[in-house]
Amino acid sequence: MVFDNKFIQLRVEKAELLKKEGFNPYSNDSKRNTTIEKYLNVNSDIEFKENKRDEKRHYILSGRIKLFRIMGKASFIQIEDESGVLQVYVARDNLPEGFYNNIFKKLIEVGDIVEVAGYPFVTGQGELSLHADELRLLTKAISPLPEKFHGVTDKEIRYRKRYLDLIMNADVRKTFKIRSKVISLTRRFFEEKGFLEVETPMMHPIAGGANAKPFVTHHNALGIDRYLRIAPELYLKRLIIGGFEAVFEINRNFRNEGMDATHNPEFTSIEFYWAYKTYKDLIEITKEYFKYLFEHLNLPVLLPYGDLEINFEKFSEIPLIESLHTIGKVPKEIVNDRDKIVEFLKSKNIQVKSDLSLGQLQGELFDEFVEERLINPTFITEYPVDISPLARRSDENPKITERFELFIAGREIANAFSELNDPVDQLGRFEAQCAAKECGDDEAHDMDIDFVEALSYGMAPTAGQGIGIDRLVMLLTNEHSIRDVLLFPAMKPIHTEDKRDESHTDI
RNA sequence: GUCUUGUUAGCUCAGCUGGUAGAGCACGUCACUUUUAAUGAUGUGGCCGAUGGUUCGAAUCCAUCACAGGACACCA
Numbered sequence: 242m243v244f245d246n247k248f249i250q251l252r253v254e255k256a257e258l259l260k261k262e263g264f265n266p267y268s269n270d271s272k273r274n275t276t277i278e279k280y281l282n283v284n285s286d287i288e289f290k291e292n293k294r295d296e297k298r299h300y301i302l303s304g305r306i307k308l309f310r311i312m313g314k315a316s317f318i319q320i321e322d323e324s325g326v327l328q329v330y331v332a333r334d335n336l337p338e339g340f341y342n343n344i345f346k347k348l349i350e351v352g353d354i355v356e357v358a359g360y361p362f363v364t365g366q367g368e369l370s371l372h373a374d375e376l377r378l379l380t381k382a383i384s385p386l387p388e389k390f391h392g393v394t395d396k397e398i399r400y401r402k403r404y405l406d407l408i409m410n411a412d413v414r415k416t417f418k419i420r421s422k423v424i425s426l427t428r429r430f431f432e433e434k435g436f437l438e439v440e441t442p443m444m445h446p447i448a449g450g451a452n453a454k455p456f457v458t459h460h461n462a463l464g465i466d467r468y469l470r471i472a473p474e475l476y477l478k479r480l481i482i483g484g485f486e487a488v489f490e491i492n493r494n495f496r497n498e499g500m501d502a503t504h505n506p507e508f509t510s511i512e513f514y515w516a517y518k519t520y521k522d523l524i525e526i527t528k529e530y531f532k533y534l535f536e537h538l539n540l541p542v543l544l545p546y547g548d549l550e551i552n553f554e555k556f557s558e559i560p561l562i563e564s565l566h567t568i569g570k571v572p573k574e575i576v577n578d579r580d581k582i583v584e585f586l587k588s589k590n591i592q593v594k595s596d597l598s599l600g601q602l603q604g605e606l607f608d609e610f611v612e613e614r615l616i617n618p619t620f621i622t623e624y625p626v627d628i629s630p631l632a633r634r635s636d637e638n639p640k641i642t643e644r645f646e647l648f649i650a651g652r653e654i655a656n657a658f659s660e661l662n663d664p665v666d667q668l669g670r671f672e673a674q675c676a677a678k679e680c681g682d683d684e685a686h687d688m689d690i691d692f693v694e695a696l697s698y699g700m701a702p703t704a705g706q707g708i709g710i711d712r713l714v715m716l717l718t719n720e721h722s723i724r725d726v727l728l729f730p731a732m733k734p735i736h737t738e739d740k741r742d743e744s745h746t747d748i
Numbered sequence: 749g750u751c752u753u754g755u756u757a758g759c760u761c762a763g764c765u766g767g768u769a770g771a772g773c774a775c776g777u778c779a780c781u782u783u784u785a786a787u788g789a790u791g792u793g794g795c796c797g798a799u800g801g802u803u804c805g806a807a808u809c810c811a812u813c814a815c816a817g818g819a820c821a822c823c824a
Contacts (some may be wrong), residue, residue, distance in 0.1 A: 248758050308783095308785075308786095310785095310787095311780085312786070312787085313780035313781060315782075316781090317782075317786080319784085328783085330782070330783090334781085366782070366784065368784075388772085388773050392760085393759070393760090394759090394760070395755095395816085396817065397755090400816090451824090498822080499821090499823070646824085653824080
């Protein structure tokens with residue numbers, strides 16, 4: 242049974258007793274007329290009043306009981322609502338005859354949600370409190386809360402029962418409020434710039450726009466498989482072709498890959514596309530975007546992140562090949578020589594597939610020696626074309642693309658480029674990806690002939706960018722696991738899924 | 749996927765080289781009308797993650813599994 246725990250049984254009995262006494266343990270008639278935060282602000286003058294109280298003021302507040310201190314004929318309880326914590330003084334003689342001894346002390350406890358009415362006063366210890374003349378149970382909690390001092394610290398419980406984590410840990414609520422603000426500010430920033438928010442499909446016939454393994458689902462009516470999207474890119478570009486000149490989408494992507502501190506199977510990104518612009522313009526708007534976030538979130542430009550301090554006034558820009566030498570300390574003479582790179586990697590005990598191209602090997606060098614050293618915001622530019630199947634070639638050097646990735650605290654935060662709009666080139670790149678797939682690269686792009694056809698109608702020169710919102714929020718909230726910025730991170734089921742699998746077959 | 753650490757009361761945690769399972773909080777009972785994790789007294793509470801094995805005897809040793817944390821690998 243779900244409720245066979247003895248502590249729960251006791252509480253269920255209390256709920257029954259309350260019903261017998263004529264009190265609904267789940268009443269639906271809250272009369273709350275202010276929040277705790279407002280109450281504390283409005284009554285901050287009470288300490289200067291005579292007797293440190295004002296019996297003429299009267300408020301009704303609600304919240305969950307977090308602490309319960311009974312001292313004979315009077316008690317202090319602490320209640321918490323979304324806005325804050327309030328101490329309430331509850332004395333026998335201020336309540337109806339018998340209520341304090343028989344109901345309050347016996348049947349109401351930590352975890353319950355109550356409504357209190359009374360006037361403001363300041364205690365001998367100097368805490369602005371509420372002097373209650375009425376106390377009512379709104380909701381009985383039949384499961385006891387975790388320990389009042391340590392709370393829940395077990396990560397497994399915190400992620401699986403996020404509601405408990407939120408009840409017990411005020412900072413967790415704060416983190417998710419910041420997350421919400423980041424998304425709201427992001428939306429506002431791009432709207433103010435004239436971008437149009439759009440929604441493109443989450444179920445794709447071809448999983449394109451990134452290199453990743455997709456989740457597969459099935460459409461019964463059509464009898465066909467669909468892929469949960471790994472990126473919205475190819476749809477957003479179709480909209481640019483259609484004549485929208487600035488679009489963005491903030492939404493979930495799904496990638497069927499491993500889970501760790503920076504990867505969750507579903508994650509949120511913003512992608513935006515801007516016609517008649519280049520990746521150079523994106524560097525500028527990205528700097529502006531960060532400035533906007535920092536101003537509106539009141540964050541210091543020298544942002545602490547773990548042991549690091551990141552300077553958000555110090556954005557720098559460096560081409561990938563150059564960074565290999567200047568930041569990664571890879572000998573200058575080898576970075577453009579395929580064989581020498583292979584030899585170098587071997588000497589460092591790094592295993593790579595034998596058939597990698599020069600561009601791919603340069604990417605390996607970057608991942609290995611440069612990425613983790615990029616602490617202050619750094620735009621790495623001019624990516625090799627072989628690792629950028631959707632980016633426009635540089636006019637000066639067809640081997641590299643007009644692309645950048647933004648790295649902060651050793652992590653990729655954004656990926657952007659001037660978009661490839663030559664349909665013939667795009668077709669060729671898809672074909673190369675397909676060849677790679679034949680050779681065992683199961684994350685290479687699939688051919689999307691419909692997209693190539695769309696391009697053939699002409700896409701204005703366009704720049705586009707994706708930003709990982711989860712990792713951005715991690716950075717801004719000083720969290721080091723993606724699970725701490727996702728309300729409900731993916732977790733393995735506790736019980737075996739045998740039954741589920743059986744029922745699955747007859748769909 | 750590999751390595752590593754953990755899983756004991758509702759929660760936070762002890763439990764040594766194997767010998768009848770412990771504390772604090774919470775809960776029950778009693779006392780207490782200005783406390784701040786209130787306090788004092790007293791009591792209840794456990795399939796020691798699961799399954800096997802070794803042993804006269806296992807929370808403890810061994811193996812397998814499950815879940816979680818960390819590191820690495822994979823992953824642009």
